[in-house]
Amino acid sequence: MVRSSRLAGRLVFWMGMLCAGAPALAQDHQYSAEQIQAGYRLYTGQCQLCHGANGDGIASVNLARQQFHTVVTDDDIRKMITTGNTAGMPPFVLKPEELDALVAFVRSGLDQGGVPFRLGDAGRGKAIYDGKGGCAACHRVAGMGSRAAPDLTDVGFIRRPGQMLTSLTEPLKGTMPINRPVTIVTKDGRTIHGRRFNEDTFSVQLIDAQEKMLSIQKSDIRQYDVGMTSAMPSYQGKLDSDEMADLLAYLVSLKGQ
Secondary structure (H helix, E strand, O other): OOOOHHHHHHHHHHHHHOOOOOEOOOOOEEEOHHHHHHHHHHHHHHOHHHHOOOOOOOOOOEHHHOEOOOOOOHHHHHHHHHHOOOOOOOOOOOOHHHHHHHHHHHHOOOOOOOOOEEEOOHHHHHHHHHOOOOHHHOOEEOOEEOOOOOEOOOHHHHOOHHHHHHHHHOHHHHOOHHHOEEEEEEOOOOEEEEEEEEEOOOEEEEEEOOOOEEEEEHHHEEEEEEOOOOOOOOOEOOEOHHHHHHHHHHHHHOOOO
């Protein structure tokens, strides 16, 4: 793909100018590893100079977090690139597969690993979260649900779709180290089980089985074991491919309040 550096710079600049306010919503679409990796190569060659490796090189824009001005769907991204707008963005001629690759890489959260995933319908995904998935029994969103597992209110900002899919299908592999279960035996003989959510040089913060937040000084601990298992169930085989795509779409949409 032959471009002048000036033309490429204008492209990524105006893509950025379209971005900022509300998060964009992906259409029901499968993003393959090949597309994501091809998009990564295009991005590093054409876009990274202005947008940066993390997609936040332009003020009020974060491509990894899907923050755009007017873009909502995948087709909106393609249309904006190919037709331009009256604000000054010129039209660009890209091959359909190149457009698809850039969309896939952006939707992946700029995932260089190229983990394939599919995003379905977020509305249906919320119904699965509340119903068949039973997610609220352990997780919390916008103040509703349990504190037994990590709060998911802004999980769409914190984690990439591929990472979330791994957590849904291979929980042990997807569990972040800080969220591992712990067992603490204090010097006065108490045994405490819970989920660690923070730790510093002098103390450990956790949520116990009764959902109480505790901070324990390390000087008071006699034995401290970090579990290598996960209480999160795998949804592989429990949800079909459409349900998994819908649930993932809902999780991706959770960008905080």
